[in-house]
Amino acid sequence: MSGTYDVIVVGMGGMGSAACWQLARRGLRVLGLERFDLGHAMGSSHGLNRIIRLAYFEHPSYVPLLRRAYELWREAETLTREQLLFITGSIDGGPEGSHVVEGSLASCREHNLPHEVLTAAETAGRFPGYRLPEDYLAVFQPDGGFVASERAILAHTGLAIGAGATIHAREMVREISPRSGRVVVTTDRASYEAGRVIVSAGGWISDLIPALKGKAVAERQVLGWFQPKVPALFTPERFPVSNVLTDFGHYYQFPTWGIPGFKIGLYHHLHESGHAESLSREPTPRDEEILRAGMSRLFPDANGSTLRLSACLFTNTPDEHFVIDTLPGSPDIIVASPCSGHGFKFASVVGEILADFATDKRSPFDLSLFSFDRLAA
Structure with a gap:
């Protein structure tokens, strides 16, 4: 040995x-x-950072874990004297009755999280970088943000x-x-x-x-950073991190930070799954196209020139x-x-x-x- x-x-x-x-x-x-x-x-x-949020639409059982996670991120910051956790607020948006909106509300209500339910017009009025479809709702929770991953x-x-x-x-x-x-x-x-x-x-x-073969499957994801047309709308002070469910995909977004661009991704991107070694790390024009499809409709003032594309892996269980x-x-x-x-x-x-x-x-x-x-x- x-x-x-x-x-x-x-x-x-x-x-x-x-x-x-x-x-x-x-x-x-x-x-x-x-x-x-x-x-x-x-x-x-x-890819610099990852979203953190208390209003957890995936399941209310995650919320106690998140509360402790926030405490431990703060402890690590204190010990290293480096900021790792950035608070912007978070938005979970989608059609009324969608699992993203209803799941977020369920977590907020079960765990007494401060939150507001905003219409699309109210969302745009408070956070002008957002242009949600007029019949959408947004759950705003002030404790969300991102971790410098x-x-x-x-x-x-x-x-x-x-x-x-x-x-x-x-x-x-x-x-x-x-x-x-x-x-x-x-x-x-x-x-x-x-x-x-x-x-x-x-x-x-x-x-x-x-025992995890076929039950822990790697999936290719691509994130994009784009130069905003109106940069002031996408600063951490004015743009909450978000998940937005649409009929053309489930997009997630970050304000400008680190790289001078608006960051966007799409869950299940192009549905490319396989062994981690076989999935390409090289972004393609199709990757950019699908990210711009969401950005142009939901965040048009962010839809400027490409600054960076980066591929990473999600590894998914069936549920x-x-x-x-x-x-x-x-x-x-x-x-x-x-x-x-x-x-x-x-x-x-x-x-x-x-x-x-x-x-x-x-x-x-x-x-x-x-x-x-x-x-x-």
């Missing part, structure tokens, strides 16, 4: 880097393994190293094998042993966890909820992905939850929505 640890974390993206920090700060011997460079652009967390991974990793963790980049895991109460992790460089292993390998997770659980039959292996394209905002709290799993501490959260067993049906 080349090393023995209390916990090995496979994959140093959003979830893995946070888990390494939480484990190391508890005094455990931790090894983090990353097959690419730290902060690489092959997975799911690059690339910086957050580096921040968590730095905190983990500062607490004593060992991190290896450019080292690919080939096999994870339970053996007599321990787990052996074999890479292209060495073998390591630990009491517990956390697997947070994103689009490559089914290579390491065969698009996460997997956060021990591996059936192998309780010393903890699975922490896929996150189905909406997971990064939770990275801070998932790291804490994974540390609880690895130390046999009962989580205060209801994690039944993320059980492994549900995928067996």
Whole structure:
């Protein structure tokens, strides 16, 4: 063996880097393994930032996790003296009765979140960058915003190293094998042993966890940044992050930040799924065309010249909820992905939850929505 640890974390993206920090700060011997460079652009967390929002249309059960996530993002900011969480407010828009609007309202009402329901005209009056169809509604929640995702991974990793963790980049895991109460992790460089292993390998997770083959499927996404025609309308002070469901796609948006352009994406983009290695990272004219289709109709004052296009991966389960659980039959292996394209905002709290799993501490959260067993049906 080349090393023995209390916990090995496979994959140093959003979830893995946070888990390494939480484990190391508890005094455990931790090894983090990353097959690419730290902060690489092959997975799911690059492109500068990711939306965070409390009004969670996907399911009200996520809201308690989000509240803790906000606390932990703020703690990481304090410790690193770097801003990672930016508050702009959030909008969930769509036709009245749509799952985005009704789901957002359900979370707000169940958890007593401050919110307003705006008509399309009211939305445009308050946030002039928006041009929703006249019969749409928008749920505005003031606590939404975005996390600086690339910086957050580096921040968590730095905190983990500062607490004593060992991190290896450019080292690919080939096999994870339970053996007599321990787990052996074999890479292209060495073998390591630990009491517990956390697997947070994103689009490559089914290579390491065969039970997820066909149930954790990578999907190609492309994000675009465009130079606004009216830049003043798309600053963080005047443009809330948003999800807008339309009959021509479900778009998500960010104000200008980092790159001097309006950022937009489309869920399920061109419906291109497959193995993480087979999906192209090179944007195409068709990618730009489909992003402009939404921008021209919903945010016409943002529809200027192209500044950047960037491909990333979502790794989806059939129901698009996460997997956060021990591996059936192998309780010393903890699975922490896929996150189905909406997971990064939770990275801070998932790291804490994974540390609880690895130390046999009962989580205060209801994690039944993320059980492994549900995928067996």
